[in-house]
Amino acid sequence: MTYKRAIIISAEFTSFVGHGALDTACLPPEPIVIGFGDMGEPAVTILATEQISDGASGHILLFAISRPSCLRMFRLLPSVKASWYLAADLRELGRALVAIEGESEVAAMLRTARSMELLCRLFVALEQHRMVEYHGSTMLSVVDAQRVAAAHQLVSESWQKPLTVADVARRSGLGKAKLTQGFREMYKCTVAEAVSERRLGNARSLLTLSDLPVSSIGYRCGYQSNASFTRAFGRRFGMTPTELRRREKSFGG
Incomplete structure (x- = not known):
């Protein structure tokens, strides 16, 4: 052998x-x-x-x-x-x-x-x-898969900034359709969902681990108003940011 x-x-x-x-x-x-x-x-x-x-x-x-x-x-x-x-x-x-x-x-x-x-x-x-992370098989070429991976990395690093599908596509060298296809095949989500998941996950950590005001946390995590932050957070976690902080503090205390 x-x-x-x-x-x-x-x-x-x-x-x-x-x-x-x-x-x-x-x-x-x-x-x-x-x-x-x-x-x-x-x-x-x-x-x-x-x-x-x-x-x-x-x-x-x-x-x-x-x-x-x-x-x-x-x-x-x-x-x-x-x-x-x-x-x-x-x-x-x-x-x-x-x-x-x-x-x-x-x-x-x-x-x-x-x-x-x-x-x-x-x-x-x-x-x-x-x-x-690579999440499964794809019909994309190796070059396009690498570009989609670079786009995902861009989202992971720049989620606090205003990001549109057009911005991410342009900066990663892909068309919008190919970028959208790539995210669905490789990450099982859209570009917007990937951005939102990063923002809301970080917001949840800040709510739990810091004493920053809720409005300040929303702004730090890329939301332009407290109302839009609260709506997005509620859809994702089933409670408002204030309710989550109150619950986490009651568990910790």
């Missing part, structure tokens, strides 16, 4: 490169296994335990890191079976890792260094919420 090249970086981290099966004897204890596809696909996936043996062959690059090491170094554990679009800079680093040839000491050092850099940069992106 042909196995992927195993780069054992430490007792807690191994990267696997190439085609073939994954040698489970090289896995660290309690592994989280991250698959990068063929480095031409836009998504990176956390493999479930039962997928590690059978699912590894579809990935030309995999990282296996122990759960205790993840918590110690990065203070987070990525969700099993979660998928994200891999940013272009990270994808290029992965391709550079896969492209290393030879058995020399220098080649081994490069594989180790690039594995460590990609792992660290991936977890920094996850921690900073810069990784855009």
Whole structure:
């Protein structure tokens, strides 16, 4: 049987490169296994335990890191079976890792260094919420899927500002129809719903964790009037912002 090249970086981290099966004897204890596809696909996936043996062959690059090491170094554990679009800079680093040839000491050092850099940069992106989640299959081309993912990232970063579908489409290089189609296929929502969910989720956190006036919270979260904020909040959570704050304080007290 042909196995992927195993780069054992430490007792807690191994990267696997190439085609073939994954040698489970090289896995660290309690592994989280991250698959990068063929480095031409836009998504990176956390493999479930039962997928590690059978699912590894579809990935030309995999990282296996122990759960205790993840918590110690990065203070987070990525969700099993979660998928994200891999940013272009990270994808290029992965391709550079896969492209290393030879058995020399220098080649081994490069594989180790690039594995460590990609792992660290991936977890920094996850921690900073810069990784855009992938929610299923799509009929979009890879380029259009990447643009839709970039549009979703724009919504995630700029939700406090006035955003229209036309603005998001223009800034992501898509037509309005393609953007709308992409959001429905990939995120199961419209652009407006994605913006609203970010605004209202942040508003709920501020209502619970701060003493800011309700009207100030609505304005901070992108609403131009207290009335529009209250209506949107009520539709989403079934109560007004004031009622939610009163309930949360009564539970906390």
